[in-house]
Amino acid sequence: MRRTKADAKVTRQQILYAAERVFFEKGVSNASMEEVALAAGVTRGAIYWHFANKTDLFMELYKSVPLPQEDMVARELEMEGADVFAVIERMAAEWLEVLAKDEQRQRILSILLRCDYGGELAPVLQQQQQVFDEHVRILEMAFARAAETGKLDRCWTPRALASSFCWMMKGLCVEWLLFGRRFDLAAEGRDGLSRFIRGLRAA
Amino acid sequence: MRRTKADAKVTRQQILYAAERVFFEKGVSNASMEEVALAAGVTRGAIYWHFANKTDLFMELYKSVPLPQEDMVARELEMEGADVFAVIERMAAEWLEVLAKDEQRQRILSILLRCDYGGELAPVLQQQQQVFDEHVRILEMAFARAAETGKLDRCWTPRALASSFCWMMKGLCVEWLLFGRRFDLAAEGRDGLSRFIRGLRAA
DNA sequence: CGTTATACAAACAGTTCTGTATGTTAGATC
DNA sequence: GATCTAACATACAGAACTGTTTGTATAACG
Secondary structure: OOOOHHHHHHHHHHHHHHHHHHHHHHOOOOOOHHHHHHHHOOOHHHHHHHOOOHHHHHHHHHHOOOOHHHHHHHOHHHHOOOOHHHHHHHHHHHHHHHHHHOHHHHHHHHHHHHOOOOHHHHHHHHHHHHHHHHHHHHHHHHHHHHHHOOOEOOOOOHHHHHHHHHHHHHHHHHHHHHOOOOOOHHHHHHHHHHHHHHOOEOO | OOOOHHHHHHHHHHHHHHHHHHHHHHOOOOOOHHHHHHHHOOOHHHHHHHOOOHHHHHHHHHHOOOOHHHHHHHOHHHHOOOOHHHHHHHHHHHHHHHHHHOHHHHHHHHHHHHOOOOHHHHHHHHHHHHHHHHHHHHHHHHHHHHHHOOOEOOOOOHHHHHHHHHHHHHHHHHHHHHOOOOOOHHHHHHHHHHHHHHOOEOO
């Protein structure tokens, strides 16, 4: 029954994919290794060969998927010259569209939101916080640039605006992910953000 | 060892309070009845006497605590005559202050956010959705009234604004509850909301 | 081409948790 | 004040899950 190395890689991937679905459906702590194995078409032996335990499996799953980090941060440099508000609006809208289409991201983010980070999963939570703070920081810098050139409405400070913007994005995504995706994330989200940003420009 | 009826009520309350703390610390599905019993200073027998099982215990815990529903909805009628924006801002700020001070609410809401609603807990999730929708609906009506009297900035529609406002509130609370309460909810939240609402008024 | 280590499957051992059944004591009832 | 029953504690049975160990066929390698 010995498989080739390529086969093993495939098996590993199948396990990760199965874990993603099972964790999403039942929650991390409610899912058993047996269920993951069944969904992957292997036995628990295969899982324990590739991963140390459930926590390790979860961590590898977490690492194996591109999260909002890179996408958003990578575009930071882009917004040097152009209209800050337009760039941010486009970035946010793009992110929403990507999320709305990519079911894998939806599952991963749902899992990340619902799992309880007590003990061993603490570093994941910490990293999530770090990413969020980074987003706020980048947005604050961008809004500060807009404020310097007098393009930001005076009732907003860059810091408060960056926080509020991220809160709105987070609330939007949480509502959509955690509570049944009952609306069109891309369309309604883009609409709300667009109106919000329109009000930020100095009169 | 037979206790009086009053004693039994006390025991029941102790169990609920212990469940609240244990569920908050370890997550609902990760907490065992033994741990709850230990925290309550009783044995599992006492818990199974008062509650059918863990799901039932959770449901009773959920029912035993006043949630944002009543607080906010109760004030719906209040905002008939006055300045809609001021009323909403005050309501939101009050809610944030209440939440920031009431550790019990913080724990309950954290538990509610992190538990996985697969299967038996589905009705709770459904009710949460219902409450959220109700809030959106009330806000939409209020904003519609403001729009009719020409007090709402034209770039907003009542529906979009109500949704966006609730998203921001939800994102704010989720960020604070789920990710370590690293900032002053009442102060920073009030500040952000205040600035946001300031931008809603027609120029 | 023989040996070895790999990639699993299958069986096993141990723990933990749940739910229930039984025991026990003292308040409630008459 | 004898009886009954509420309000638990204790003991038990069984399921579920985890981690490990053992078995094994075969790819990899010299």
